Amino acid sequence: MKGKVFVIGLGLIGGSLAKAVRHAHPEAVIIGTDISEKNIQLSMLLGTIDDSVSTLEAGACEADLILLAVPVNETVKILAQLADMNLKSDVLISDAGSTKDTVVKAAKPLIDKGVAFIGGHPMAGSHKSGAGAAKLHLFEHAFYLLTPGDSIEEKKVERLKEWLKGTRANFLVVTPSMHDKLTGVVSHFPHIVASGLVKQAENYSKENKLISRLAAGGFRDITRIASSSPEMWRDILLHNRDVLLELMKDWLAEMEHVKGLVENGDSEEILRFFADAKVFRDDLPTHAKGAIPAFYDLYIDIPDYAGIISEITGYLAQEGISITNIRIIETREEIYGVLVISFQTDVDRIKAADCISRHSDYETILA
Numbered sequence: 262m263k264g265k266v267f268v269i270g271l272g273l274i275g276g277s278l279a280k281a282v283r284h285a286h287p288e289a290v291i292i293g294t295d296i297s298e299k300n301i302q303l304s305m306l307l308g309t310i311d312d313s314v315s316t317l318e319a320g321a322c323e324a325d326l327i328l329l330a331v332p333v334n335e336t337v338k339i340l341a342q343l344a345d346m347n348l349k350s351d352v353l354i355s356d357a358g359s360t361k362d363t364v365v366k367a368a369k370p371l372i373d374k375g376v377a378f379i380g381g382h383p384m385a386g387s388h389k390s391g392a393g394a395a396k397l398h399l400f401e402h403a404f405y406l407l408t409p410g411d412s413i414e415e416k417k418v419e420r421l422k423e424w425l426k427g428t429r430a431n432f433l434v435v436t437p438s439m440h441d442k443l444t445g446v447v448s449h450f451p452h453i454v455a456s457g458l459v460k461q462a463e464n465y466s467k468e469n470k471l472i473s474r475l476a477a478g479g480f481r482d483i484t485r486i487a488s489s490s491p492e493m494w495r496d497i498l499l500h501n502r503d504v505l506l507e508l509m510k511d512w513l514a515e516m517e518h519v520k521g522l523v524e525n526g527d528s529e530e531i532l533r534f535f536a537d538a539k540v541f542r543d544d545l546p547t548h549a550k551g552a553i554p555a556f557y558d559l560y561i562d563i564p565d566y567a568g569i570i571s572e573i574t575g576y577l578a579q580e581g582i583s584i585t586n587i588r589i590i591e592t593r594e595e596i597y598g599v600l601v602i603s604f605q606t607d608v609d610r611i612k613a614a615d616c617i618s619r620h621s622d623y624e625t626i627l628a
């Protein structure tokens with residue numbers, strides 16, 4: 262598609278959307294803006310955008326598609342500013358914010374003027390932020406929730422999907438309140454719990470320094486999302502307030518229940534608590550990307566000698582397999598260490614296991 266695309270917020274999500282739009286529509290011109298000069302410069306340098314503008318008006322009034330990818334409180338403010346501008350009559354506006362109810366309400370003045378605003382939320386991302394973390398394939402196979410509202414014609418929703426087809430995401434239309442409930446349960450509330458677990462460990466680490474060292478394995482994995490942008494998560498909590506307060510109430514009741522079971526030594530009910538959770542967890546789909554994207558981990562039993570990591574990453578590099586993270590979870594003298602390499606997709610992980618088995622006799626485990 263030809264036209265001008267204006268991306269507001271050139272961080273992880275804005276940059277990734279810009280890359281996906283460029284990939285599918287090489288003839289489109291992509292203009293960006295950000296309050297961070299560093300993110301603008303980096304986006305220009307990486308070719309994520311063709312040009313930048315220093316005012317919202319300069320980019321918005323010329324645009325055929327405006328994508329907002331800033332923290333949700335900023336989204337609400339920018340939507341109010343856009344409503345006072347002379348935009349193109351057939352402009353499409355969408356956002357990528359993690360909450361939708363307050364955002365869609367903030368778009369009402371635009372919608373009342375006849376401007377097509379379609380709320381959006383690509384349900385993939387990472388704990389990383391900024392222009393340097395943006396990736397073309399970030400949203401591949403992920404859900405991409407859209408909240409168009411009744412007044413938006415179907416053909417405009419289709420036009421937005423066409424613009425965003427380079428994401429290779431699975432679009433799903435929901436209402437804003439349904440969106441906030443669903444993401445509250447599977448993304449926002451788990452984030453609060455992850456950060457709460459980290460804070461608890463931090464408190465105990467004041468008593469015993471061993472805590473940090475012991476937390477380096479599984480604890481680190483289950484709390485990965487606590488390393489995300491605090492500003493972004495502050496806004497999510499403020500904008501999904503009612504849903505999160507309800508979930509907190511339910512959670513506290515559940516914890517009270519478990520506390521009672523432990524106090525009473527109720528072995529049967531404790532077993533049922535874990536068994537019920539295991540049944541639901543084991544039944545979750547493994548192939549779709551969910552709200553909290555997985556990183557596909559490959560465990561490799563490696564001998565503990567200097568150069569082993571570059572040997573293995575060398576094999577992967579030879580075959581063009583890119584990795585997102587690498588770490589060793591166990592190295593003791595004379596005992597094999599375990600190298601954990603994370604990949605963006607399961608396909609890459611399988612290719613990597615095959616590649617390593619062909620080049621070495623190290624055992625690989627797809628956990």
Ligand SMILES: NC(=O)C1=CN([C@@H]2O[C@H](COP(=O)(O)OP(=O)(O)OC[C@H]3O[C@@H](n4cnc5c(N)ncnc54)[C@H](O)[C@@H]3O)[C@@H](O)[C@H]2O)C=CC1
Nearest residue numbers: 270272273274295296330331332333358359386387390391
């Ligand atoms: N990080 C993630 O995994 C996901 C984030 N989201 C949502 O996407 C949005 C963007 O998040 P990220 O890209 O992760 O954050 P980020 O921190 O990587 O990028 C946000 C960018 O917006 C810029 N910015 C902030 N206020 C601005 C303003 N008033 N005008 C122009 N630029 C401004 C920042 O300087 C930054 O470069 C948020 O609403 C977030 O809730 C949605 C899906 C996943």
Ligand SMILES: O=C(O)C(=O)Cc1ccc(O)cc1
Nearest residue numbers: 359384385386387388553554
């Ligand atoms: O890092 C992770 O796994 C995330 O949790 C990413 C994420 C963050 C915010 C969203 O609205 C959706 C996905």
